Amino acid sequence: MRYSLRQLEVFLACAHYQNVSRAAESLNMSQSAASTALKEFEQQFELRLFERTGKRLRLNELGRQLWPRAEELLERARELEQTLAGHRDLGRLKIGATLTIGNYLAAGVMARYMEEQPGARVELEVANTAAIAEGVLNFELDLGLIEGELNHPDLEMIPWRGDELVVFCAPTHPLAGRKRLSDRDLVAATWIARESGSGTRQTFERAMAGLLPHLCIRLELQHTEAIKRAVEAGLGISCLSRVSLTDALKRGALVELPVPQRDFSREFYFALHRQKYRSTGIERWLELCRQVP
Template sequence: MALNFHQLHIFYTVAERGSFSAAAQALHMTQPAVTMQVQSLEDYFGTKLLLRSTKRIELTEAGNALMPYARRSIELIRDTDMQMSKFTKQLKGRLQLGASLTIGEYILPRLLGPFGQEYPHITISMKVMNTAQILEEIINHQLNFGLIEAPVNHPDMHMEAVMSDELKLIVSKSHPLAEASSVSINDVIAYPFVLREQGSGTRLVMEEQLRNKNIDPGELKIVMELGSTGAVKSAVEADLGISFVSASSVKHEVALGLIKAIPLTDATFKRQFYSMYLKSALLPISAVTFLTFLRERDLQQWL
């Protein structure tokens, strides 16, 4: 009997999840089938890999020794899929992903067209929701992966930067700063702000960059907190305050002259967008192909 990658993947998932039932749910298998595959792997090596108890499984010495090799085998399969995805032009399938608000509303719609032209047989189903909801649906296996604006610290999640973005200062066309060719960050903080809600990716990036400039975000004059970038843009256009938003989200309004984007002389608000999926999951080749597309293409030509 040859060593079986499928069995290694099952063993790794059981060890990561801490129980056969949790691994069965993650792998969309029955619990007896998971147990049988682990037993087959133990028969192959001729030793116990897991100690079963009523509360939680534990790794034996042999199981602990096998874990890094099982992990590397999963990573190797992922890398193989990523490399081969460049050549699989006739892929078919349905891709289910979640995207946080800015990405889902302003970034991905401009990228799905070019992707669809290259891979016309892949159908994409996208849910636009906040990061916490995306995390929950991935854990519950309702989504393959998510695209989010700030990394999440979760022991079961793999995070990877796949896209770059930059926040821009926006003001109304009648604002005192509207005619300036550029401004300093200290000039900006004297004005009232309209911001996304606490905890949003955009807000977190803005506050982090302000702290890097020794500016306490708590000292800003925040006149309004809103739950979407669209609402923020409307408030800025109505001259209720100024804000920082993704450059991609405001291209239309700037082109029409409804809002002015003002360059900063002494600060940049750059950030990364991240993919998020379960460490123990092997993504379908359609998902790997989409992530490879995001990583390796010059996305700015479409944004």
């Protein structure tokens, strides 16, 4: 074999950081050692994988084609290493989850996963749909759990479970207790909404088709809990996932507002890179997610 796994690690780190120094630091190598490994890797096959501009490296077309195949090869090598070492755990996972899923569903899955595999390492990144999708596309995340609808040729979107958004207000709000809100009520209300780029905002805008330009959106907040607190304080009404509102609705801290003429249903999805190798750990995580009631 004319190349080493270490050379592949250096190539992938350089692809990720676009800088040899940062790549070397991530691999606990000296800059000169990383530069030599990358140079030898390219020279062995008489090719170039990067365009170099000063200290910045940018993958060329050949490098972009090699990237997912190198990721898969290293993932398989790590699994083999664990087997040879006698470990039975499922290894390290880097999971990305959108805010609703990360705050209300993913923690329970992670607890079950780590209970089964005491030696496993799980990193959970919580961000909006756009950020999670970018992480999966750049191989920074093994798997994304998202609440938005995405179309990208390199992403495989696998339906996970259904969900719905709920319009709600504080118990003291003038709309509390109404049996039904009309479109006129929706336009007259003051809204607190999730930020653009979130799956919740995407579903909200789809459900409000035809009314959106006329809505009074007073605040845009990134965090679900901040929106709930703002609504409780009487700053307006909002629309969030039922998953995130279950406890507050039961306690009576918030009140659901029926809007039957609008469709707030949606799907949660698993987002995977089409060329990402599905390790045993990824497959087990998917199984545990599907078991969530």
